[in-house]
Amino acid sequence: MNRIFKSATLGGATILAFSLTACASATTPDASGTGQAGGKCVTGPVKVGIIPKLGTDPYMVTVKKAAEAAAAKDGSTVIYTSPSDATGAAQIPFVNQLISQNVNAIMISGSDLNSTSAALAKAKAAGIKVVSWDSDIAPESRGFFLNQADTSKIGDQMLMSMAKMMNNEGEFAILSSTQTAVNQNAWIASIKAKLAKDPAYAKMKLVTVAYGEEKADVNAQKAKELVQAYPKLKGIIVPAGIGLPAAAEALTQSGDLGRVKISGLAPVTLISQYIKTGNVQAVWWNVGNLGTLAFNTAKMYAQCKIEPKEGTSYTVDGLGKFTVGADGVVLLGEPTIVTPENLTSFPF
Amino acid sequence: MKAKLIAQLKSWEFILLILVVVTLVLAAAVVPGFTQPFSISTALATFAPAALMALPMALLVIVRDIDISVASIAGLSSVAGGLAIQAGQSLPVVIIVALLAGVLCGAINGFFVALLGLPALLVTLGTLALFRGLCYVLLGGTPISPVPDFFAALGNNNIPGLIVPWAIVPFLVLSVVFAVVLHRGTVGRRIYAIGGNPDTAHYSGIHVTRIRFVLFTISGVVAALAGLINIGITSQIAPDGALGVELDVITVAFLGGVSVLGGKGRITGVFLASVLIMTLRKSLQLENVSGYTQGIAVGGVLILSLLVTNLFQQLIGSVRNRRKSALGSGPSPA
Numbered sequence: 227m228n229r230i231f232k233s234a235t236l237g238g239a240t241i242l243a244f245s246l247t248a249c250a251s252a253t254t255p256d257a258s259g260t261g262q263a264g265g266k267c268v269t270g271p272v273k274v275g276i277i278p279k280l281g282t283d284p285y286m287v288t289v290k291k292a293a294e295a296a297a298a299k300d301g302s303t304v305i306y307t308s309p310s311d312a313t314g315a316a317q318i319p320f321v322n323q324l325i326s327q328n329v330n331a332i333m334i335s336g337s338d339l340n341s342t343s344a345a346l347a348k349a350k351a352a353g354i355k356v357v358s359w360d361s362d363i364a365p366e367s368r369g370f371f372l373n374q375a376d377t378s379k380i381g382d383q384m385l386m387s388m389a390k391m392m393n394n395e396g397e398f399a400i401l402s403s404t405q406t407a408v409n410q411n412a413w414i415a416s417i418k419a420k421l422a423k424d425p426a427y428a429k430m431k432l433v434t435v436a437y438g439e440e441k442a443d444v445n446a447q448k449a450k451e452l453v454q455a456y457p458k459l460k461g462i463i464v465p466a467g468i469g470l471p472a473a474a475e476a477l478t479q480s481g482d483l484g485r486v487k488i489s490g491l492a493p494v495t496l497i498s499q500y501i502k503t504g505n506v507q508a509v510w511w512n513v514g515n516l517g518t519l520a521f522n523t524a525k526m527y528a529q530c531k532i533e534p535k536e537g538t539s540y541t542v543d544g545l546g547k548f549t550v551g552a553d554g555v556v557l558l559g560e561p562t563i564v565t566p567e568n569l570t571s572f573p574f
Numbered sequence: 575m576k577a578k579l580i581a582q583l584k585s586w587e588f589i590l591l592i593l594v595v596v597t598l599v600l601a602a603a604v605v606p607g608f609t610q611p612f613s614i615s616t617a618l619a620t621f622a623p624a625a626l627m628a629l630p631m632a633l634l635v636i637v638r639d640i641d642i643s644v645a646s647i648a649g650l651s652s653v654a655g656g657l658a659i660q661a662g663q664s665l666p667v668v669i670i671v672a673l674l675a676g677v678l679c680g681a682i683n684g685f686f687v688a689l690l691g692l693p694a695l696l697v698t699l700g701t702l703a704l705f706r707g708l709c710y711v712l713l714g715g716t717p718i719s720p721v722p723d724f725f726a727a728l729g730n731n732n733i734p735g736l737i738v739p740w741a742i743v744p745f746l747v748l749s750v751v752f753a754v755v756l757h758r759g760t761v762g763r764r765i766y767a768i769g770g771n772p773d774t775a776h777y778s779g780i781h782v783t784r785i786r787f788v789l790f791t792i793s794g795v796v797a798a799l800a801g802l803i804n805i806g807i808t809s810q811i812a813p814d815g816a817l818g819v820e821l822d823v824i825t826v827a828f829l830g831g832v833s834v835l836g837g838k839g840r841i842t843g844v845f846l847a848s849v850l851i852m853t854l855r856k857s858l859q860l861e862n863v864s865g866y867t868q869g870i871a872v873g874g875v876l877i878l879s880l881l882v883t884n885l886f887q888q889l890i891g892s893v894r895n896r897r898k899s900a901l902g903s904g905p906s907p908a
Contacts, residue, residue, distance in 0.1 A: 281864045281865065281866065282866070305862060307862060307864070308864030308865055308866065309864075309865045310864060310865025310866040310868070310869055311817070311818065311865065313812075313814050313817060314808065314810075314812070315804075315807075315808045315812070315814070315815070315816075315817070316865060318620065318807065318808065319616075319620055319855075319859050320859070322612075322613075322616040322620070322859075323859045323860055323862065325612060325616075326607040326610055326612055326613045326616075326860055327606070327607055327860070327862075328607075338717065338810075338812065339717075339719070339810075340717060340719040340720075340808070340809050340810040341808040341809065341810060341812070343809045344726060344729065344730045344806075344807070344808075344809045345616075345730075348612075348730070352612075
């Protein structure tokens with residue numbers, strides 16, 4: 227028996243074994259063959275697969291818990307998957323997995339715009355409804371996109387939070403990230419515009435804008451300098467996740483926190499200890515609510531109760547009414563000002 | 575004939591075959607959805623780039639080299655193809671540019687390893703980072719999309735009427751080609767001779783340097799082919815294309831029975847190991863096992879396969895030696 231023959235036999239045997247297992251599948255539905263776009267509508271409980279960017283990311287896990295809680299209400303199932311690389315390519319096998327598992331809907335936070343599009347096209351062909359959340363994918367690959375926060379509102383919210391803490395009166399400063407940061411500059415511009423126009427803020431004065439360069443130690447130093455340079459300073463707005471905790475810690479150490487209030491933008495868990503003192507507030511959004519909204523949207527989409535058409539509106543238990551915008555985008559709502567009173571509802 | 579049969583029963587390929595059959599039957603019985611045609615065709619397509627690159631990897635390891643830059647070559651050649659797309663070139667030109675980029679990358683590895691005599695592991699570790707870095711430098715952070723329909727079909731469609739995707743076809747064809755070259759031709763015998771003892775091979779008149787250089791360029795061009803398939807699977811040309819695939823490639827080569835010490839290994843083994851790792855990955859996937867745990871599983875299999883094949887070869891060797899000394903026979907036929 228020569229070796230090529232042997233190799234061919236071995237190879238042939240494997241392929242045969244593989245096709246035999248394939249033949250055993252006559253009873254299972256062929257996902258790639260059934261239905262066309264929007265083919266089936268589910269009545270009752272649904273099976274929803276969640277694909278996060280990374281399985282262990284606490285932000286994503288918060289969404290998972292909220293979706294599971296929402297699913298438990300009517301006996302729906304959630305399959306939470308865990309890619310280990312934050313690349314779109316790493317999400318493809320998970321899309322294929324969920325197609326094989328015959329889910330009714332897929333909730334995905336895209337690691338990039340296009341990688342999953344071919345796999346999601348197969349999902350669509352199998353009658354699976356796709357919604358994206360947190361981070362959007364190519365609009366033709368999904369129905370809805372559940373957007374967590376309207377970034378344009380964040381500046382106004384930070385100013386409103388600051389105004390409340392300093393009773394709409396006195397001097398305040400801004401400690402931003404870098405001079406070129408696009409989001410921060412947009413927020414600062416809108417804060418300045420509001421100050422100039424809105425009579426509620428007439429007695430408030432923005433004395434300076436400093437920059438913490440996205441470094442904790444620089445932020446701490448700048449915060450202390452601001453307090454010393456402006457003795458009448460009543461508040462600092464820190465619109466950056468690294469700067470806010472650093473500034474709060476620095477002013478706690480120097481004993482100025484309290485006389486000087488801090489507001490800004492940061493994940494709540496990083497600053498919850500300072501929020502409890504009543505001297506710090508943050509503008510953030512309820513990540514759990516994003517999970518609830520995304521799950522309920524996916525469920526109603528799979529049940530054919532809603533379509534991603536502009537102007538469509540629907541109600542989600544506990545969250546209220548939502549209206550679909552252009553391109554199937556649904557906004558979770560305005561970011562919330564986190565105070566000691568509502569602190570517990572922000573696990574992230 | 576009987577002796578040959580016994581020898582075959584003791585071969586690593588035979589043990590692998592049993593493992594493959596057992597794993598397939600187990601997966602079919604235990605893993606829900608594994609036998610769906612959709613699961614099988616996506617398993618084949620997703621694993622195709624890794625399986626493909628394992629073929630030249632086996633040859634390199636047989637001559638005591640290794641190329642851990644293959645996934646970066648796959649990425650860089652698809653980026654080269656992408657630049658051709660952006661320049662408005664036709665599909666054949668795009669494919670040729672990508673394949674040439676692969677050849678060039680392979681030749682760079684070959685130059686440093688075969689001609690200058692630097693260690694393959696370190697050179698290709700360097701080019702792993704270098705080629706990947708070039709992907710980002712040439713393309714920037716924004717992927718190219720959409721890509722020509724040809725790639726979408728190559729990466730995602732099945733051969734009409736079959737559950738076999740187009741993506742696995744290059745692997746099936748090249749398996750046969752590599753098997754014939756390695757096990758039937760003079761080139762194959764020379765490759766084994768280099769792996770067995772490079773100095774002896776050199777003094778026997780074998781062009782050791784030339785063969786090693788050519789093997790690196792082949793590894794490069796096959797990696798480029800894998801990169802083209804990966805474009806189809808991901809529907810885009812991204813700087814992180816095929817990132818991290820070398821783990822599966824190298825695992826398949828070693829699990830296939832290719833020896834770290836060189837000189838040993840067969841394409842049949844590589845083929846069977848591909849099926850095994852593919853089944854493992856898809857089963858874990860369908861059991862909703864996280865990407866992290868899949869990494870642990872494949873890494874574990876790599877270590878285990880090194881351990882087992884090593885022990886296995888020692889065992890076979892000691893049995894043979896004992897028999898030889900007992901019979902006092904001459905050298906056994908290869």
